[in-house]
Amino acid sequence: MFELFFATGNKHKILEINEILKESGLDIKLVPIRGNKIEIQAETLEEIVSYALKQLKKKGVNYVIVEDAGLFINYFKGFPGPYSHYVYKKIGNKGILKLMDGIKDRSAYFKSVIGLIINGNFKLFSGVAKGKIANEIRGRYGFGFDPIFIPEGYSKTFGELQVSMKNRLSHRGKSARKLAEYLRHFFV
Numbered sequence: 001m002f003e004l005f006f007a008t009g010n011k012h013k014i015l016e017i018n019e020i021l022k023e024s025g026l027d028i029k030l031v032p033i034r035g036n037k038i039e040i041q042a043e044t045l046e047e048i049v050s051y052a053l054k055q056l057k058k059k060g061v062n063y064v065i066v067e068d069a070g071l072f073i074n075y076f077k078g079f080p081g082p083y084s085h086y087v088y089k090k091i092g093n094k095g096i097l098k099l100m101d102g103i104k105d106r107s108a109y110f111k112s113v114i115g116l117i118i119n120g121n122f123k124l125f126s127g128v129a130k131g132k133i134a135n136e137i138r139g140r141y142g143f144g145f146d147p148i149f150i151p152e153g154y155s156k157t158f159g160e161l162q163v164s165m166k167n168r169l170s171h172r173g174k175s176a177r178k179l180a181e182y183l184r185h186f187f188v
């Protein structure tokens with residue numbers, strides 16, 4: 001079994017991506033390592049991920065992935081987007097619902113960008129899940145904004161879906177499947 005480092009402290013992300021790798025028939029195990037203490041603040045997830053990859057390469061880490069994701073609310077022109085971590089920490093789901101109070105356009109999307117270093121090369125894989133902000137907090141699965149995000153065509157929030165179902169619809173499910181497809185060239 002090949003061990004691929006994953007620079008993250010988020011066990012939900014590890015679970016979600018591990019499941020995709022397993023489903024894809026890849027004999028790869030994700031091994032968590034500490035990410036950068038300092039994450040740059042940038043306008044795009046791609047910039048944040050590319051910066052993290054550069055830092056990891058400088059440290060001499062080979063065969064590693066990093067992932068950055070965010071919730072983009074259309075009415076707020078994509079806010080919180082790349083600032084999702086800070087906004088979640090400060091105001092949480094309750095705060096987002098309060099900001100959305102009385103707003104008709106509740107459309108939003110999640111985006112995930114996975115960065116990979118393999119054989120010294122950088123690759124990025126992205127995935128988007130469209131949906132809307134719920135009117136209330138629902139569900140106990142997942143993490144972060146999952147309990148207030150309803151994926152397009154569904155009535156349940158991500159917070160009400162188990163990992164395998166969230167993976168079928170989610171931004172991370174999509175970026176991770178692209179990663180798995182790419183890794184297939186190396187390992188199959």
Ligand code: IMP
Pocket residue numbers: 010067068069070071084085086088089110142143144145146158170172
């Ligand atoms: P991170 O910087 O990629 O860890 O993500 C920033 C913030 O976005 C996190 O603190 C979460 O609150 C939120 N987030 C990222 N991915 C997800 C997800 O899949 N579901 C719900 N919230 C997420």
